[in-house]
Amino acid sequence: MKAVNFLIIGLLFLAVATAIPSYGLERSKRSIITGYAVDVNHYPVTNALIIVDNIKTSIITNEKGFYRVKVKPNSVSVGIISITHGFLEEIINGRTRINFTFPISVVGHDLIPEYKPEEEEINIGYGKVKRKNLTTPVSKIYGTRQTASYNSIFDMLQGTVPGLTVNGGRILIRGLSSRYLSNEPLFVVDGTPVSSIAEIPPQNVESIEVLKGSAAAIYGARGANGVILIDQIGAPPLRDSITPGAIRKVPTAETRAATNIKKSTGTLNGIVNANSFPASVAFEFGTTSIYGILIPAAQNPVTGNVPVNVSTEITGLKPGITYHYRIVAANSFGRVTGIDIPFKYHGEVPHAETHAATKCSPGSAQLNGIVNTRGMPAVVAFEFGLTADYGSLIEASQSPVSGPAASIVSAIVPHLNAGTNYHYRIVATNDEGTVYGEDKTFKSEYSLGEYMYGGYIFYIDETGEHGLVCAPSDQSMNAPWAWGSPAPAGATDRAVGTGYKNTADIVLGCPEEGIAARLCRDLEMDGYSDWFLPSVNELFLMYTNLHLKGSGNFKDGFYWSSTQDKYGAWVVSFLYGSKSNQNRNKNEIRTRAVRAF
Structure with missing residues (x-):
């Protein structure tokens, strides 16, 4: 078990x-x-x-x-x-x-390496040493263009390596005896031990090296009969020890300053001399000197034996970013690079538009515009004056402007001459330049429908400096004019300018909460607390100067005035534009407050 x-x-x-x-x-x-x-x-x-x-x-x-x-x-x-x-x-x-x-060959290779036997590097398995430093016999041969004349790799070895015996497909290294059954050396092809080299075409051989003694010790018992190292490639290598004439065949390249840096694009430039052999030319490009992007030159490839200006276009540049680039030229003899040149894309000149002036009054006006900085901070101002020569400048309250999106900008111009026509335009400046908006005009006076002083202007007096505004929305849609009877004393005036007194009479005579006059008197909005219920003529001006022109946010219904008579209180229909008398306690009529400025 x-x-x-x-x-x-x-x-x-x-x-x-x-x-x-x-x-x-x-x-x-x-x-x-x-x-x-x-x-x-x-x-x-x-x-x-x-x-x-x-x-x-x-x-x-x-x-x-x-x-x-x-x-x-x-x-x-x-x-x-x-x-x-x-x-x-x-x-x-x-x-x-x-x-x-590769299916192409970019240059002819007529140069022969300068052969220095004592400097030759020999592969001994664990590295390479120069022949002059070896103490163990090592033989090496190179494949040549005459390899086509050999029928097999054995023909290639026959008689070319001292101490090597080739008999048909059998190879022995003379001077070595083995305790093992086989006397054949170890074959190593491109770093890998193989059992046979019979299938290797002679034209694929770059070099053959024969190791024995201590030079083959790295392979242990397998190398006891010697080692034959074969590197495949099919042609002699181009070594660093080629003649000085070959060194001159490498192209020359010089990086030149970038140009046309605008609108997120630019041109990278350089000079290349191909030195009589076709050279591939490109630019390395990126946000650091490591680059990361390779862009072929527009003139790629370059030929001839004279300096040639080369360039390539780049896109997608971002403002404020520093970019690096250099030129790269290469042929089969080598690769060269130019110096690194950094540049910074600052951005474009801003875009600016002049918009209509608002909040115009006899003494001031708000100038308006829009600016797209296009990636760079911009200082924004307005030129203004009595003519298109302007003469005065005021900075926008939002200046300086930055950010990727378009921005609305404005400036309040004080101390204007009442009733005067003015010219103005927007001005925007960044590191790339200055742009101007188109010329526009305004008059230093109030305009009907303008939103100022807490509401929409619906009346301007003969001086042009005072008037009335109405609140931007209704204060009630069903508050009564008064509750019950008798009617309050006063509140009978119809004229423009009498609504404030009428409202005071109503509130004094009707102490009830929730009536139209009290809602207006108690209103506080936009920092103003002097609101009142309009007289019937003031109310009708709200209909003609605002509602008929699509302004004021009114509904097509009845609105209370602060005017009464012995039959009731007066209202104005904003649907028909008519005046009529209604019962004071009716609760289907709207209320809109006004104030004077």
């Missing part, structure tokens, strides 16, 4: 031990993708940005066109963006090696 238990435990341990590495290997394969980017002629595409699932990463291809990017297990696609070659995208579909070949 114990033997059975030990057997079961042993099997479970073996299952777990084998499952964990398998899971780790699978996780590793799914989390890292590597590859190369080349053009149609198999030359490396450098400084290309890698994207995963349409999201930019911080990974760019190196000088060999190589990239290595970590992806999530559920990632679907990987892509590459080059400002010189365009955009490509591949579905991952479980792959860990994805190479990109």
Whole structure:
């Protein structure tokens, strides 16, 4: 029984031990993708940005066109963006090696790297060291344009690497003997150990390195027979040690000042010399020197060997924001950037409209207008005077004006000459300039229907300086003129200017609460407490000067006056415009208070 238990435990341990590495290997394969980017002629595409699932990463291809990017297990696609070659995208579909070949080549590559054997960097598994610092034999060969003449990678290796024996598809490193069954070296292709290299086309080989001794120790027992490292790409890399003539093939770029900054738009400028090789030109742009936005130049790509003015239009600028930009030019030989230049968009000149003057009187008037600041604070005022030359200026009470929406502004002009015509216009100024509204006129006198002194003006006396206003709404729709009898003494005057005395007579003779005259006498509104019930002629002026002109908020019914006779109290019909006499205790008649100014 114990033997059975030990057997079961042993099997479970073996299952777990084998499952964990398998899971780790699978996780590793799914989390890292590597590859190369080349053009149609198999030359490396450098400084290309890698994207995963349409999201930019911080990974760019190196000088060999190589990239290595970590992806999530559920990632679907990987892509590459080059400002010189365009955009490509591949579905991952479980792959860990994805190479990109762009269908174009922007320049010819006739330059040959300056070869310095002692400075050559050799991959020894855990890093690179220069050949002159090695103490262990290492061999390295490069793929060339003549790789097409080889029928296989074995033909390529045959006789080119000292100490290497190639027999058909079998490779041995001379001078090494092994305790293991196989004498073949370990093959590592693009960083991954493989069992065979027979399927690698010679034209895809960038370089082959042969390690043995301590140089192969990083691979442990697997490297006991030596290690052959193969990097694929299909062409020799462009190294930093290329001849000075090649360095001059990189474009030159100079950022110039932005222009035409107005109406939330502007122009970014620069100068580029392509140095005889087509150069892709764009502007990096944003609210910080990290930028974040790349906008191609209108002249992209630039060719030739002379400086060319380049530019691009930008929109959506916001007032008060500082923006940064710089020019970027690139070809297959390299990428250059101009200096960072900041600029601040202040906004536009404001928009201003002159509106009609209100609250006009013999001695003052309210000047009105509307202003849209367009993003920048604006000082607002009104010019006024006896002619269109104005001569006087008064600041709006709302000045300075700010905010994104249009604002209503006004100013009260005092000390006017009574009965005089005046000109006026609005003026708005911000950091971008000054604008003027159209010229308008007003007369320094009261106007019928104007709302002033707590109500609507319905009468102006012969001096032009005094008159009567009515309250903006009814005080009652059913209050009686008086309760019962006898009628109060007085309150018989009809003329304009007698309503105040009539009201006093009614209140004195009728002590009851809730009657029309007392409602008016007790009214306090807009800071005024001297209201009264109008005489019949005053009431009729309210009908002709206000109601017939659509002003005053009256109803088409009867309104009480403060005038009485022996038959009853007088009313005015605002439906028919007629006067009549009604019983004093009738409760279907409206009440509207008035006051003098």
